[in-house]
Amino acid sequence: MSHASYELKAETRERVGKGSSRELRRNGLIPAVIYGDKQAPISIALSSKEVTQKIHAGGFMTTIATIEVGGEKIRVLPKDYQLDPVRDFTMHVDFLRVSKDSKVTVEVPVHFVNEEKSPGLKIGGVLNIVRHEVEVLVSADDIPEFLTADLSGLKVGDGIHISNIKLPKGVTPVIADRDFTIATIATPAGGVSEAEEAESASE
Numbered sequence: 001m002s003h004a005s006y007e008l009k010a011e012t013r014e015r016v017g018k019g020s021s022r023e024l025r026r027n028g029l030i031p032a033v034i035y036g037d038k039q040a041p042i043s044i045a046l047s048s049k050e051v052t053q054k055i056h057a058g059g060f061m062t063t064i065a066t067i068e069v070g071g072e073k074i075r076v077l078p079k080d081y082q083l084d085p086v087r088d089f090t091m092h093v094d095f096l097r098v099s100k101d102s103k104v105t106v107e108v109p110v111h112f113v114n115e116e117k118s119p120g121l122k123i124g125g126v127l128n129i130v131r132h133e134v135e136v137l138v139s140a141d142d143i144p145e146f147l148t149a150d151l152s153g154l155k156v157g158d159g160i161h162i163s164n165i166k167l168p169k170g171v172t173p174v175i176a177d178r179d180f181t182i183a184t185i186a187t188p189a190g191g192v193s194e195a196e197e198a199e200s201a202s203e
Helices: 018-026 048-057 194-202
Strands: 006-012 029-036 039-047 065-069 072-083 090-097 103-113 126-129 133-139 147-150 159-161 181-186
Touching (some): 006 048
Parallel strands (some): 029 090, 103 147
Antiparallel strands (some): 029 039, 103 133
């Protein structure tokens, strides 16, 4: 289940450079580039407000968009963007052109579920998240909105590895040579009393 695709209207940029970027921004536009799929990159300008809204709405980097420019509709996936750290607006976006069969590398967020079913968390253990996102290789049309990590039954000292996560069909982790850790249940800061440990072991 991925976020709904959306469309952005763009205009091509004839002039490229610092001066023209500033001019664009004064007009409420931002520079962007579409590259990939063995074609020449296209420099475009997009509505800054629209793009910033999409970024804040979440799922920006995992959602296919269609950019309409010069009468052509191009399917893209955002690859990178820069936000102005001070004024919170988008400065630049790189888009990757994708076709039906494009394989793309994306960072997909991990959602943790069933915290209440983890004996380790029940006795005050701490969920220590090692990776909030997992980088995966997937068809452009099948990018999952998130991966689900199930914490049921985990005790203090247990961990969730990529092998514990049910990956949607066609999704492969970029790190393929080891079963990397997504999260661990760490000992609570104050330690666990023996009585509590015995109780957790008998559950």
